[in-house]
Amino acid sequence: MRHLIDPTDLTVEETERIVALAEDIIANRAKYRESCKGKKLATLFYEPSTRTRLSFTSAMLELGGEVIGFSDASSSSVSKGETVADTVRVIRCFADIIAMRHFKEGAPLVASQYAGIPVINAGDGSHAHPTQTLTDLLTIKREKGRFDHLTIGFCGDLKFGRTVHSLIKALSRYEGIRVMLIAPEELRLPDYMLQEMRSASKLEFREVRTMEEVMPELDILYMTRVQKERFLDEEEFDRVKDSFVLDPGKLRTARPDMIVLHPLPRVNEITREVDNDPRAAYFRQVENGKFVRMALIYTLLRWADENRPFARIPVFGEEYVVNGMTCSNPRCISATEDVDQLFRRAADGVCRCAYCEAKAR
Amino acid sequence: MRHLIDPTDLTVEETERIVALAEDIIANRAKYRESCKGKKLATLFYEPSTRTRLSFTSAMLELGGEVIGFSDASSSSVSKGETVADTVRVIRCFADIIAMRHFKEGAPLVASQYAGIPVINAGDGSHAHPTQTLTDLLTIKREKGRFDHLTIGFCGDLKFGRTVHSLIKALSRYEGIRVMLIAPEELRLPDYMLQEMRSASKLEFREVRTMEEVMPELDILYMTRVQKERFLDEEEFDRVKDSFVLDPGKLRTARPDMIVLHPLPRVNEITREVDNDPRAAYFRQVENGKFVRMALIYTLLRWADENRPFARIPVFGEEYVVNGMTCSNPRCISATEDVDQLFRRAADGVCRCAYCEAKAR
Amino acid sequence: MRHLIDPTDLTVEETERIVALAEDIIANRAKYRESCKGKKLATLFYEPSTRTRLSFTSAMLELGGEVIGFSDASSSSVSKGETVADTVRVIRCFADIIAMRHFKEGAPLVASQYAGIPVINAGDGSHAHPTQTLTDLLTIKREKGRFDHLTIGFCGDLKFGRTVHSLIKALSRYEGIRVMLIAPEELRLPDYMLQEMRSASKLEFREVRTMEEVMPELDILYMTRVQKERFLDEEEFDRVKDSFVLDPGKLRTARPDMIVLHPLPRVNEITREVDNDPRAAYFRQVENGKFVRMALIYTLLRWADENRPFARIPVFGEEYVVNGMTCSNPRCISATEDVDQLFRRAADGVCRCAYCEAKAR
Structure with a gap:
């Protein structure tokens, strides 16, 4: 199955x-x-x-x-x-x-x-x-015609944004992908993602602090929401928040065929005026x-x-470890339901829970 | 559209x-x-x-x-x-x-x-x-065969009852309509409605305090609920409430072909015994x-x-005023969402919000 | 109807x-x-x-x-x-x-x-x-091929378990039915059910305190949940609870063609290991x-x-008493809605509410 x-x-x-x-x-x-x-x-x-x-x-x-x-x-x-x-x-x-x-x-x-x-x-x-990742991929295919040789800027909360992580992984399989990571210090892409990106020989990436720095290079700008609650320091949030809001002014230096994506719902990280720009693709994305x-x-x-077999789980090969450890994530289903404790041992020896990908304990 | x-x-x-x-x-x-x-x-x-x-x-x-x-x-x-x-x-x-x-x-x-x-x-x-107004109109058509030359009693909460206001407006377009307004002092039809009715040359209306005064004249009795919360004075509510409850006794002087309507749900403003009277049309209304x-x-x-155009809103003619004022109603969508402030200037110069019809500020 | x-x-x-x-x-x-x-x-x-x-x-x-x-x-x-x-x-x-x-x-x-x-x-x-009773009957028919000459163990909360009461009544109409009642003292089948069973000449029954005593005789084991809240004495609950949990060990003496039923959801009264036993019929039951x-x-x-008439209620024959009494059950619909107070007088003279079967007051 x-x-x-x-x-x-x-x-x-x-x-x-x-x-x-x-x-x-x-x-x-x-x-x-x-x-x-x-x-x-x-x-x-x-x-x-x-x-x-x-x-x-x-x-x-x-x-x-x-x-x-x-x-x-x-x-x-x-x-x-x-x-x-x-x-x-x-x-x-x-x-x-x-x-x-x-x-x-x-x-x-x-x-x-x-x-x-x-x-x-x-x-x-x-x-x-x-299915959000599949949605993003179909949108890229329909709007840009290809999955390779694309420069994509990811903007906003790159730390907790799961759709960002998944899309980066999916695109890292293609040639000529350049990723621009636009995030405040507090919301940078997690270290393990950065490491994976470094080891993916085909992928090129750069971390920046403002959209403006990279806007003219982008084929795709993928926006996400920056939530106040993610910041320890409210003043820091107030200082940086405007850098992560897309408005017609910031779009001025973008290519005419760049597209703006967003997994929605948006709150105010894209201003209403952008909606009428033909580059705004987030409602077509829906x-x-x-x-x-x-x-x-x-x-x-x-x-x-x-009756095609499910590739991942039934293969309890060398990379899977059953039981013997517990998952460290209290929000993992394995913490509350009586399931087999199941882990994947990565190449670097780290064991991650098969249910939620948190580290084993 | x-x-x-x-x-x-x-x-x-x-x-x-x-x-x-x-x-x-x-x-x-x-x-x-x-x-x-x-x-x-x-x-x-x-x-x-x-x-x-x-x-x-x-x-x-x-x-x-x-x-x-x-x-x-x-x-x-x-x-x-x-x-x-x-x-x-x-x-x-x-x-x-x-x-x-x-x-x-x-x-x-x-x-x-x-x-x-x-x-x-x-x-x-x-x-x-x-759609409640359309429901009422279809019911009147099916039960009485016409929209003109009808005497309709509206009973109960005429102040807040939006279905009453809409039905009066809809019927005011026809010949020979007589409206009997049966309500306690606190719940009389709003002044602006009374003014509109006075200016509608075809319409005749009368305000009374009990159903009994007008029952024999009615073709249609439109009941609504009188809520205790609407009264400043609880004693006043207790004094008047029975006048606005329909029971078989009050129906005795009604015409045999009168019909009773109610937008439902009813609580106790129509007693259960009335349900079996053939004049009770409120479940047929559903x-x-x-x-x-x-x-x-x-x-x-x-x-x-x-592709038929929407008649009302796209016509920003002389009667529409965009922005420049704000709506006075805190329950209006314009108070919380970033929409164009849109007003209609009536013949008397009063500007009302296009979203909720409250007065502009 | x-x-x-x-x-x-x-x-x-x-x-x-x-x-x-x-x-x-x-x-x-x-x-x-x-x-x-x-x-x-x-x-x-x-x-x-x-x-x-x-x-x-x-x-x-x-x-x-x-x-x-x-x-x-x-x-x-x-x-x-x-x-x-x-x-x-x-x-x-x-x-x-x-x-x-x-x-x-x-x-x-x-x-x-x-x-x-x-x-x-x-x-x-x-x-x-x-419809749970119909579900149980279809399952018995499909699994055992008949409704007669069956030995059924009911285990757990027999006091409040309505599905148990209904299934016993339904089966009491057939020949050769033997019922084993497996329950803690606090959760025995109610007296009126025991009396009805005694008067049903065809039915044979026995009360026991453990599954083990009767397991080898059973064609069907019907499990229900034992809730802690039903016990006055928490120690008593802790003392007996394991007796009413089905596990592979207790199944060892059961017939190979016995089936285990449960109205679901189960909590822990049937352990997960039982699920893979072919005698576990509770998911087929769904x-x-x-x-x-x-x-x-x-x-x-x-x-x-x-237009087939409804047999029970329209027949206000000698066994039905309308009004004159009130139902003693605060959870009965007759306590809150303005319905006819309707009672059934049983052979023993006791009047029970037609809505909820609680005694009249």
């Missing part, structure tokens, strides 16, 4: 195939109108996320399928103390595929071990959100999210029929 | 056409069973309203369409600080038409400016609820609500295909 | 027909795929229950019908003070059949008096949950719940077309 829990669950080739299918769906809507007829998607949203839930819902409806589910934990059986494992064993009786959003990191991976039907991670805590989810649901249901 | 934000967005002729379409739908259900196939309605309910939400939902399903959405703000992205403008720009990627309920007055008007798809106001605070919403959704989707 | 409010609303023959229909649905899925096309189920869940709600939802979708509704009371009109009677008179305009979950005991019976469409009780407080609900919805909609 194939799932999508982490962006790396898909090979480069599979990812490109899903992006290509999304483009075919856009070009030939009628062809796919009944392609999932009789199938049901369960949207299990343990925390609310209108945008993501409705994106999955409309995707499934546009494939001719149907949708059941819940939109927050309070209207689920969680309050009765049911485990994720038991919940998905129940849901598999009612649906053919699951999209799960959970506040506990790793919950979708637990779900995938028990569901018996494909599970899509629709966001687990601050861990992973692979529609791409629907199309790529159509392609993903379609693909996973086909793979389930073919 | 045509929307329905306020009952006055429809001309008399358009309103009558929608009512006539609803009657055709009732007579020929099968004809419309697939008429919105492949279309999606988004029900964006920022505050709960089961009746209205399920009425829209069943209406769309009976037209062969599908429904996505949320039923209260806590399961939406509002909690993340997203504006109404951004939310609808996202939703337009997922749906073909929006029905919005919002606690902020004017929110659906803001939505209509950004949605790019038809927006129906499903109730915004205590401002407007135009079903008419579904039919008129079918007619409205059908019509707005057709108009969207024809 | 036929409803399912209490398991006894169905005759033995009708129950068996629904179970047989469920088996036909399982064998011939395609035959029923469109059998409720154009029909709508309203799921009115005044308290959350994901499992039951999604079971009804997927059942209706697999019959080709559609589903509207709400998943908890906070997003309904309850907060505006609307009665159950009024709510269902509204819902009947939008749907063809209702599944109601309510925290007030007897609420579905009130609903059935006003709905004008079939009402299914999806659980009312701790009173009744008849899927049977969907199939039996398909059969029930299908049947009630057919009966509604035939």
Whole structure:
């Protein structure tokens, strides 16, 4: 059974195939109108996320399928103390595929071990959100026509922004990628990401403190939100915040064919005046999210029929360590549910939890 | 793009056409069973309203369409600080038409400016609820056969009852309408409404303090709830409350073909014994609500295909004033979202907010 | 109009027909795929229950019908003070059949008096949950092939477990049934149930304190949860709790063809290791719940077309007493809504509330 829990669950080739299918769906809507007829998607949203839930819902409806589910934990059986494992064993009786959003990191991976039907991670805590990465990739493909030879600026909160980490990893597989990291000191990209980027021979990157320094070079500007709560020092926040707000003035030196992306919702890191600039691609990005989810649901249901094995977890090879350690992350599903403690030993010998990627203890 | 934000967005002729379409739908259900196939309605309910939400939902399903959405703000992205403008720009990627309920007055008007798809106001605070007015009109048409030469008693809270204000305005366009206003001193119709009624040469009206005085004259008795919280003086409430409760005794002098309407939910302003009286039309009214919403959704989707322009807002003619003033209503969407301050200057020179109709400051 | 409010609303023959229909649905899925096309189920869940709600939802979708509704009371009109009677008179305009979950005991019976469409009780407080009983019966039929000559152990909370009471009643109609009651002193089956069982000449039963004593004799082990809160004395709970937890060790003496049932959700009364035992039938039971609900919805909609009368309530014969007494149960719907006080006089002269079965006062 194939799932999508982490962006790396898909090979480069599979990812490109899903992006290509999304483009075919856009070009030939009628062809796919009944392609999932009789199938049901369960949207299990343990925390609310209108945008993501409705994106999955409309995707499934546009494939001719149907949708059941819940939109927050309070209207689920969680309050009765049911485990994720038991919940998905129940849901598999009612649906053919699951999209799960959970506040506990790793919950979708637990779900995938028990569901018996494909599970899509629709966001687990601050861990992973692979369909956002697919959305970003489809948008880059449609707007720029390629995945290679691109200069991308990531701006704002690069420390906690999981969509930034995932997109950097996904693009690091291609030739000629240059990454500009635009962040305040407090919100720099984590060290382990910087190390990975250094070891990726193909990738070139640079850390800067303002958008202006790199704006003329960018093919893509990926904006994220800078939250006051992330700063220890409020004065420091007030001093830097304007540097990370995009307005028409800052756009003046950008290329005419640069595009602005944002995972949304935005608060005020992009001013309203930018919305009317043709380079503002973030609302087109939302529609791409629907199309790529159509392609993903379609693909996973086909793979389930073919009984294609899930590549990552069943392979308890040399790189996996079962039990014997505990995860250090209190928000990890392994801290509250009775699951196998499962770790991946990286090349540098560090063991990271398979559910949430925090270090083992 | 045509929307329905306020009952006055429809001309008399358009309103009558929608009512006539609803009657055709009732007579020929099968004809419309697939008429919105492949279309999606988004029900964006920022505050709960089961009746209205399920009425829209069943209406769309009976037209062969599908429904996505949320039923209260806590399961939406509002909690993340997203504006109404951004939310609808996202939703337009997922749906073909929006029905919005919002606690902020004017929110659906803001939505209509950004949605790019038809927006129906499903109730915004205590401002407007135009589909209730269409429901009332269809019920009057089906029960009485006409919109003219009718004597209508409005009973209860005439001060805050938006459905009363809208229905009076809608009926004031017809010949031979007599309006009986039955309310306690505290809950009389607002002065500006009384003035408008005086200037409407065709309309005749009278203010009274008890139902009994006018009951024998009425073709229609429109009941609303009298809430204790509206009274400064609790003793005053206790003294008058029974005058505004309809029971079989008070119905004794009514015409045999009079009908009783109520926007529902009722609490105890109509006693249970009245439910079995054939003149009690308020549950038939609910079903008419579904039919008129079918007619409205059908019509707005057709108009969207024809690219019919929205009559009210795009016309920034002499009667509209943009910015320069602020709205005096703290519950107005213009107080919290970064929208154009937009006012209508009435014939008497008074400027009222285009979002909520409160006076400019 | 036929409803399912209490398991006894169905005759033995009708129950068996629904179970047989469920088996036909399982064998011939395609035959029923469109059998409720154009029909709508309203799921009115005044308290959350994901499992039951999604079971009804997927059942209706697999019959080709559609589903509207709400998943908890906070997003309904309850907060505006609307009665159950009024709510269902509204819902009947939008749907063809209702599944109601309510925290007030007897609420579905009130609903059935006003709905004008079939009402299914999806659980009312701790009173009744008849579709769970149908689920249990279908599971027994599929797993054991018969309803007679079975030895069934009920383990855990037999005092408050409504599903246990209903299943005992349902099985007491068959030959050769032996019931083993495995419960701590505090949670023994109530006296009135023991009396009924003694008077059922066909039924044999025995009370024991441990699973081990009867395990080798059992065809079916029906597990329920033992909650700490039910015990006056915490030490007593700690002393007995392990006796009511099923683990592989306790299963060792069980027959190879015994089955383990559980209404779910379980907490820890069945250990995870049992899940992989082929005798663990509780997840298969969930899927049977969907199939039996398909059969029930299908049947009630057919009966509604035939205008088949509801057997229980309309017959105000000698056993029914209207008004004159009040129900002693504060959680009964008759305590808060203005309904007819309705009682059933049993053979022993005791009057029990028709809504919740508590004694009259």
